[in-house]
Amino acid sequence: MGKSFRYFALLIICTILLTGCWDRRELEERASVLAIAIDQDEKNENLYKMTVQIPIPIKIAGSSGKGGGNNADAVKIMSVTGRTVTDASNNLQMRLNQRLFLGHTRILAVSEEVARKGIQDIMDSFRREPQIRRLLWPIVVRGKASTLLEIKPRIEPIPVVFLMGLIENGMKLGRIPDQTLGDYFNQTSNLTMEPFLNYVEASKNEVSWKGVAVFRGHKMVGKLDDMQTWILLQLRNEKPGGDIVITLPKTKNGYVSFRPHFAKKKVIIHNSSSATFHCELQGDIVELTEDLKIPAEQFVLQMQALIKKEMENRAKKLLQQVQKQYNSDILKLGLTLRAKHYQDYWKTHNWKEDFRDFPVRVTYTIKLRRLGMEMQ
Amino acid sequence: MENQQRNFGTWQLTSIMISSMIGVGILIIPRTATKLLHQMGWLGPIAGVLIASVAVAAIVYLGNQFPGSTFVEFMPRIFGGAIGTLCVFLFILYQFLNAGITARLFGEVVVTSVLPQTPLEVIIITLLLLVMFLCCHEIEVVARINELLIPFLLFPSLLIPLVSFMNADWYNLLPFQVESWKQVMKTGLNTYTLYTGYELLMVYFAFAIPGARLGMASVTGMSFALVVYLITVVAGITVFGYEELQRLVWPTLELVKVTQRTGWFLERFESAFLAIWVASVFTTIGNMLYATIFSLRRWFRKGIRFQRITAIVIMVPLFFLTLVPQNIVELFSYTQHLTAVGFLITIIIPILLAITQFMRNQFNKGREVNNEKGGT
Numbered sequence: 001m002g003k004s005f006r007y008f009a010l011l012i013i014c015t016i017l018l019t020g021c022w023d024r025r026e027l028e029e030r031a032s033v034l035a036i037a038i039d040q041d042e043k044n045e046n047l048y049k050m051t052v053q054i055p056i057p058i059k060i061a062g063s064s065g066k067g068g069g070n071n072a073d074a075v076k077i078m079s080v081t082g083r084t085v086t087d088a089s090n091n092l093q094m095r096l097n098q099r100l101f102l103g104h105t106r107i108l109a110v111s112e113e114v115a116r117k118g119i120q121d122i123m124d125s126f127r128r129e130p131q132i133r134r135l136l137w138p139i140v141v142r143g144k145a146s147t148l149l150e151i152k153p154r155i156e157p158i159p160v161v162f163l164m165g166l167i168e169n170g171m172k173l174g175r176i177p178d179q180t181l182g183d184y185f186n187q188t189s190n191l192t193m194e195p196f197l198n199y200v201e202a203s204k205n206e207v208s209w210k211g212v213a214v215f216r217g218h219k220m221v222g223k224l225d226d227m228q229t230w231i232l233l234q235l236r237n238e239k240p241g242g243d244i245v246i247t248l249p250k251t252k253n254g255y256v257s258f259r260p261h262f263a264k265k266k267v268i269i270h271n272s273s274s275a276t277f278h279c280e281l282q283g284d285i286v287e288l289t290e291d292l293k294i295p296a297e298q299f300v301l302q303m304q305a306l307i308k309k310e311m312e313n314r315a316k317k318l319l320q321q322v323q324k325q326y327n328s329d330i331l332k333l334g335l336t337l338r339a340k341h342y343q344d345y346w347k348t349h350n351w352k353e354d355f356r357d358f359p360v361r362v363t364y365t366i367k368l369r370r371l372g373m374e375m376q
Numbered sequence: 377m378e379n380q381q382r383n384f385g386t387w388q389l390t391s392i393m394i395s396s397m398i399g400v401g402i403l404i405i406p407r408t409a410t411k412l413l414h415q416m417g418w419l420g421p422i423a424g425v426l427i428a429s430v431a432v433a434a435i436v437y438l439g440n441q442f443p444g445s446t447f448v449e450f451m452p453r454i455f456g457g458a459i460g461t462l463c464v465f466l467f468i469l470y471q472f473l474n475a476g477i478t479a480r481l482f483g484e485v486v487v488t489s490v491l492p493q494t495p496l497e498v499i500i501i502t503l504l505l506l507v508m509f510l511c512c513h514e515i516e517v518v519a520r521i522n523e524l525l526i527p528f529l530l531f532p533s534l535l536i537p538l539v540s541f542m543n544a545d546w547y548n549l550l551p552f553q554v555e556s557w558k559q560v561m562k563t564g565l566n567t568y569t570l571y572t573g574y575e576l577l578m579v580y581f582a583f584a585i586p587g588a589r590l591g592m593a594s595v596t597g598m599s600f601a602l603v604v605y606l607i608t609v610v611a612g613i614t615v616f617g618y619e620e621l622q623r624l625v626w627p628t629l630e631l632v633k634v635t636q637r638t639g640w641f642l643e644r645f646e647s648a649f650l651a652i653w654v655a656s657v658f659t660t661i662g663n664m665l666y667a668t669i670f671s672l673r674r675w676f677r678k679g680i681r682f683q684r685i686t687a688i689v690i691m692v693p694l695f696f697l698t699l700v701p702q703n704i705v706e707l708f709s710y711t712q713h714l715t716a717v718g719f720l721i722t723i724i725i726p727i728l729l730a731i732t733q734f735m736r737n738q739f740n741k742g743r744e745v746n747n748e749k750g751g752t
Contacts, residue, residue: 127623130489134634182634189620332547339550346551 028057030101034075034160037109037145038122041081048114048122050088051079051146055158074157077149085125102131107160108138108181111145115197115213115220123188123218126181134182137167140199140213140220147202154205163207167198174239174263175230176209188218192334192351196232199223216328228318234263235277235315235362236331243286246310254290258307258368259283267336272345274359275333281311284370296375304366315362327356381516382444384583386593388519391526392580392663393597396573398529398604399660400481403653405605406612406627409567412559414618415549421605423564425598428571431723432594434730435574439581439590441733447578448674454732463725464675467575470714470721471668472690474572475661476697477707477714479503482657484704489629490650500698503658504691510662511669511687514680515583518666525655532652533604536645537611540635544614568723569715570605571598573660575722579667625704665694 033052041047059074078095082088093100108126110119126132141148149159156162170176179197187195197220199213211225212232224232230241240260248254260283268276285303292299322328334355338346384392409420442450447467452460483499491499510517554560574594581590612627615634624630632649669690673683701707 130492134630180634182630185623186617186620189623190617191619335545335547339547342551342553 029098031096031098032101032104034104034158035107035109035149035163036102036105037111037141037149038085038114039111039145040113040117044081047081047083048085048088049079049081049146050085050092051077051149052092053077053149053158053160059157075159077146079146085122102129103133105132106136106164107148108136109141109145109148110138110197111141111143112199112213112220114145115140115215118217118219120218123185127185132181134185135180137164137179138181138184138197140197140223142199142201142210148200148207151202151207152205153207163200166207166209170209173242174233175226175242177212177229177233177237177239179212188215190335192329192338193332194328194330196224196328196330212330214322214326214328214330216326221326221328222321224318224321227314228321231311231315231318232330234260234279234281235265238263238265240281240283244307244310245287246306248288248290248292249306251290251292254292255287256285256289256303256306257287258303258366259286261369267333269337269341272337272341274361275337277315277331277360277362278365279311279315279362280365280367281307282367282369284372285368286372288374300368304368307366307368308364311364311366312362315364319360319362323356323358323360327353329355331360333358333360382583383516383585384519384580384588385585386588386590388523389577389580389584389588389590389593390596390600391522392519393574393577393594394600395522395526395529395656395659396576396663397571397597397601397660398533399573399657400478400485401570402533402605402608402656403485403626403628405567405570406609406616406631407621407624409563409609410613410618410621412563413554415551415613416554416560417563417613417618417621418549418606418609419554419560420563420567421570421602421609423560424567424570424605425602427564427568427723428574429598431726432574432577432598434726435577435581436590436594437730438726438733439577439584441737442582443584443586444582446582446671446674448671451729454729454736464671467578467721467725468668468671468675470718471576471664472694473697473714474718475664475668476694477711478657478661478664479694480698480701480707481711482654482661483698484707485626485629486650489626489646497695497699500695503661504695506658507662507665508687508691511666512684515580515666515670518663519580519583522659522663525659528652529656529659530600532649533656534607536632536635536649537604537607539645540611540615540631543634544611545617546614548614548617549610565719566715567605569711569718571601572718572722573663574598575726576663576667578726579671580663665690 031054033054035053037051039049039051041049054076056074056076078092080088080091080095082091089100110122114122139148148163151159151162153159153162156165167176171178176198177196179195184195184197187193194217195215196212197215199210201208201210209226211223211229213220213223215221226242227244230244233239233241240263244258244260246256246258248256260281262282264280266278268278270276292302294302322330329351334351337351405421406417410417413419438447438450442453448464451463451467454460455463479500482503483496486499487494487496510521574597577590577594584590608628608631612621612631615631616624616627621627629646629649632646635645665687669683669686672686673679676682701710
């Protein structure tokens, strides 16, 4: 009697206590924001305009069955204004039937205009919000940030998924830097370096990666185009970057294309007064539009010299821009200096100002390994 | 009271020690260690262990001197009735307060990061109920629970920092130089709290099987905790940089959050981490509070019935104690104060006890020799 009563009591307690979280919300009961875009409001300069992209679960589930008839409606795009980011999302909540959920946000788009004014105030709420993942990608958009969310790529039902694929793929190929929100936070806190973010341009149906936006502090100061960014990737992250197309000298319309596969760099600091980046690229020739009619051994040497010269020129231009124009150390040179020359350089210098005048040289070593499927 | 069964093995003692030490502290250690020492923050846990190990050595000495008796018995025997009783009282009070603060810190983490809608009280009450259930049992249960949970604690607490090394930038650890040793001392005094929990051995050593190697158990426990803390701090510094660490409330949790993209088989690592961490906090608070209640029982020479009633009664003031700090800033300042008080109880008192006992032994020996001389 006593025993069965005890079991019964246990059963009752279990049914009461083990029913799950009291405030749980099912997946379809949340308005999951996939991407946020932040612009300045056109009418009032002091207001931010926040645009969000929310997928419609039923439409996505249905589109696979129907063969993607009306892809464009798989997401809902909403715009609100507010004095701050939180103010705007409050206003947004008032227009939604479900609770906003930021845990799945993958893209944070900021317009160039806002980025140039500084994004410290925007970032604060993203730092505090525990739902926000440090792995989301902040992106600077040319023109209006909201255009990025309004694209209709057609390949994917959800535009943000398309954009994510674009970045992820570029990252794997080593052509697009993997700059997450966490990296941005770390780089703005760190005293030795400056942050940079990916820079894209969106048109009606498409989005295209255009390089990186360079920051100084929390303010965007300029941008680097794709070719310069690849140099940056080689010197900073040891990523190969994209194909290099060079006009052949002494020909009418000849081009040679070099595809780097592996990049290695070494930073050497001489007497804590100048630095040299040694970068070694290994790769193949993937295109040669005009036959040079020279022996293969000579051809390889000639090409290596040609590519080396071109790369060094590009690197020089990059440094010119980053140092003289933007004065923003996105190369992580300051970190190396602080790590290795703390006593004799770092303590006596103010890197934020002195980076501009620090002599930096770049030398390349090109190792041409293969010529594709052709003999020459 | 000497008829208590003594059946704790060496490994059980080790696991009690490890799981009492590793608790809430691991979530904030990267920040507290780097606050003064910057990139040399990893010296913090090492300095802390040096301080703590002196006290541990004293406790092991006392444990060998008084086999089968807890601090409740040997403190008055060494220091005499009045001071000894005062020490016992202080010790019990400290354990009580420490358990309260730990429970509150636990609640804060859960509320800020996982369950923002759940009231803090609910989380603390569920934890305390579980602890209360533990406290209603005999002391072997504590040993068995610790032994059971230790693999769940050992494996992930090493694995997670090691996995996060994949996005580490090792230059963040350089330059290798200490600005002032005073700062190292200060950090050491601050970080030694990570190892508090070892003082509970003054209770649990009493139940060691005759012949169990107390020294071995404590050395293993201390070195394991040191390794865990050390690699956690190093991971924090290399992944975030010390500047960013100062801005994060729960740096280790953030560390876990950014450790997902590594292509590891688990995504959203933090839920797994939190589950494990809940177990480790449970053992910490459980061991603390069990020691408190059990020593009260020993003190008043009562039986298990007294212990059960005390366990239930003591939860009420403990619960209200956890709610005393009004906000997170106040909570951290209380933790600071408790560290200062804890220094007296967990370091100075054990060392004084050991010294007094040692001198008394020497004195007695001398007297015996004298007596023998006198006899002949």
